[in-house]
Amino acid sequence: MSDRDDILQRLRAAPRGKAPLLPDVSAFHAALAAGMPASTPAARRTLFCEKMAFWHGEVVRVTHDSWPEKLRELCLAKGVRSLLCGERHAVALRGAGIEGLKTYDRPLEEWKAELFQNIEAGLTSTRGGIAETGTLIIWPDASEPRLLSLVPPIHFALLDARQIYDNLFTAMSEQGWSAGMPTNALLVSGPSKTADIQVTLAYGAHGPKELIVLLLVDEEELA
Amino acid sequence: MNTQALRFVPASEFKERAAAAVADEHLRHSFRGAMDFLIGKRAAQFPDPVALEQQRALAEHIRKYSLARLPDLLEQLERKLTENGIQVHWAADPEQANRIIIDIARRHSTRLMVKGKSMVSEEIELNHAMADAGMEALESDMGEYIVQLDGEKPSHIIMPAIHKTKQEIARLFAERVPGAGYTESVDELIGIGRAVLREKFMSADIGLSGVNFAVAETGTLCLVENEGNGRMCTTVPDVHIAITGIEKVVEKLEHVPPLFGLLTRSATGQAITTYFNMISGPRRPGEKDGPREMHLVLVDNGRTQAYSDEQLRSTLQCIRCGACMNHCPVYTRIGGHAYGTTYPGPIGEIISPHMLGLAATHVLPTASSLCGACGEVCPVRIPIPDLLIRLRGEAQHDERPGHFPMLGQGAAKSRVIDAIWAGWAALYTRPALYRAFGWLATRFRALTPPMQSGWTVSRTPLKPAGQTLHERMAARKRP
Incomplete structure (x- = not known):
């Protein structure tokens, strides 16, 4: 008998007590929300920024028109000489005249060493944010590959302030994740870190050392 | 560099090792300090005891529901993963699991495998099997990298190098890492590890990882981590092998958030980890990175024995947060190595007898004062003290009607x-x-x-x- 059949047979032979009902996660969250003040976009944004700061993530407010220019300034200020982006934003960024701009337009195998050794920052889009934990939702795809948010030492992430959800459960239900997951979906809360040496926190363990969120807000809000 | 894996020492010498650990003032100081820190961090995450109980009730419900449907969910998971392009393998015991992984590695002429943190890979002693097969398996979690460099095993499931001081790690790096000088700065030490391991991620043929939750409805493997090494291992090499115990499956994606929220808060007192990595398939046409081939190895290794009894089945509710060991007065005093098993502390005392048999482990369930702290902090409400008493009994008497005999049933009979x-x-x-x-x-x-x-x-x-x-x-x- 194969190991598979053997394992399944043993599981099926086990006594079955009363089967528990399907857990109602949605009702749990509804009850939780009922006991709290109504969630507003402004409150979610404030909480998101607070939590992101707690994780050592920086939040910079930008507008839909001005963000490439702001990114250029940030790169200059941080001394970034090579910025990697996906095809999605390549045109906008080229327009801003960012120096050392590169596009992730080839399969990894063709330029692995260059990606690891010569890229100082990467820019990704996000699918939204989570206020409760200060978290970015990132769904890499053909335009913005998985390593864009992992290998470069600085990670810039573009987040639409209108796309901030209360918590992970509301984000996944409102965006309908279970209907089709990408090959890789990520939640990112701050730069990479470790406390494996004497429980002392250190940033930049294996991934980015810095995370900068470019928070897209309306023109009036910036003023 | 030393990448030779050490075999776990027999648990039967537990009492001698515990006596030696208790006499080691330095070790006790390390563990007491670290456990107090983790206890404080966890407590700060749960300020409202009523809310905590509601969350624990939901998490327990999800785990019990998943276990009640385990065989169906495993088949559903296999179906979805296969649809997504992930090959599924089943292993009844560690030998079979190692054979599957080594076969895949040989097929790809592997020289180097980089590993993300996986307790199941420790359980099957994969590093040792890989070394025997002439291939290198390198740990990439900072803590795991440190203990492997020193030829040791993890002493805690979440913080593997918790028994070491930064001075010891400084000396270790200066001796064993080519080109590294002596430094006691934690940032610099992490920088050394980062530089060494980035080279390895680039050159590795295979990446191996564990799994925190496997979602049946979508065919998604979830990984929880802070460092980013898990993402490296599952993204950079051409082949990704995930390995997990059969109990980690849940039915729906929406079952993940309640468990994930309790896992990180209970483990390290974090509301969330830096990364939550949800993998549902290898690289698709047009995508520019990610592994081209993916495998999942489902490991039994005694879990079906625990499953075959309705009381012992609750052992499998565990989500491996380590809170039971952080709060255990015995673990705090003797540390993780004294147990001699992959999983130390209270969870180890109730899971190891199923993996290794009572003959080798009957002393472990007695390493408890039954104070109840483990059961009280368990986020999925495993009645650990009840299970300890039950296992003590099973070691003392012959098989009784109503359940299958355990491996090593009655081993401590006198x-x-x-x-x-x-x-x-x-x-x-x-x-x-x-x-x-x-x-x-x-x-x-x-x-x-x-x-x-x-x-x-x-x-x-x-x-x-x-x-x-x-x-x-x-x-x-x-x-």
Whole structure:
């Protein structure tokens, strides 16, 4: 008998007590929300920024028109000489005249060493944010590959302030994740870190050392 | 560099190792400090005890529901993963699991495998099997990298190098990492590890990872981590192998957030980890990175034995947060290595007997004062103290009707102990005999032996009083 059949047979032979009902996660969250003040976009944004700061993530407010220019300034200020982006934003960024701009337009195998050794920052889009934990939702795809948010030492992430959800459960239900997951979906809360040496926190363990969120807000809000 | 894996030492020598650990002041200091830190961090995440109980109830419900449907969910998971392009393998025991992984590695002419943190890979001693097959398996979690560099095993499931000071790690790096100087700066030490391991991620042929939750409805493998090495291992090499115990599956994606939220808060007192990595398939046409080939190895290794009994099944609710060990007074005093098993502390005491048999592990369930702290902090409400008592019993008696015999059933049976209990039962069920024994024990108390086996190792001998309690009560009532 194969190991598979053997394992399944043993599981099926086990006594079955009363089967528990399907857990109602949605009702749990509804009850939780009922006991709290109504969630507003402004409150979610404030909480998101607070939590992101707690994780050592920086939040910079930008507008839909001005963000490439702001990114250029940030790169200059941080001394970034090579910025990697996906095809999605390549045109906008080229327009801003960012120096050392590169596009992730080839399969990894063709330029692995260059990606690891010569890229100082990467820019990704996000699918939204989570206020409760200060978290970015990132769904890499053909335009913005998985390593864009992992290998470069600085990670810039573009987040639409209108796309901030209360918590992970509301984000996944409102965006309908279970209907089709990408090959890789990520939640990112701050730069990479470790406390494996004497429980002392250190940033930049294996991934980015810095995370900068470019928070897209309306023109009036910036003023 | 030393990448030779050490075999776990037999748990039967637990008492000797525990005695040595208790005498090691430095080790006790390390663990006490780290556990107090983790206990404080966890407590700060749960300020409202009522809310915590609601969350635990939901998490327990999800785990019990998933286990009740386990065979169906495993088949559904296999179907979805296969649809997504992930190959699924089943392994009844560690040998089979190693064989599957080594076959895949050989097929790809592997020289180097980089590993993200996986306790199941420790459980099957994969590093050792890989070394025997002439291939290198390198740990990439900072803590795991440190213990592997020193030829050790993890002493805690979440913080593998918690028993080491930064001075020890500084010396280790200076000795073993080519080109590294001596530094006690934690940032610099992490920088050294980062530089070494980034080279390895680039050159590795295979990446191996564990799984925190496997979602049946979408065919998604979830990984929880702070460092980013898990993402490296599952993204950079051309082949990704994930390995997990069969109990980690949940039905729906929406079952993940309640468990994930409790896992990180209970483990390290974090509301969330830096990364939550949800993988649902290898690189698709047009995508520019990610592995081209993916495998999942589902490991039994004694889990079906725990599953076959309705009480013991709750062992499998575990989400491996480590809170039970952080709060265990025994673990805090002896550290993780004394147990000699992959999983130390209370969870190890209840899961190891299923993996290794009671003959090798019957002493582990006795390494508890039954204070109940483990059961109280468990985010999925595993009744750990009840299971410890149950396993102590199973080690002492033969198979009984109602459940399958456990591996090593009755391994700690002793004629002397059985005789003592039989005598005890006789005394307490026959009043005349009881009174006669009481009279004899009090009148001949001078004959009590001064050495009383295990009791007098660290306690003064027991000696009956001059009169029985019955006699003293009778004397009080008289006037």
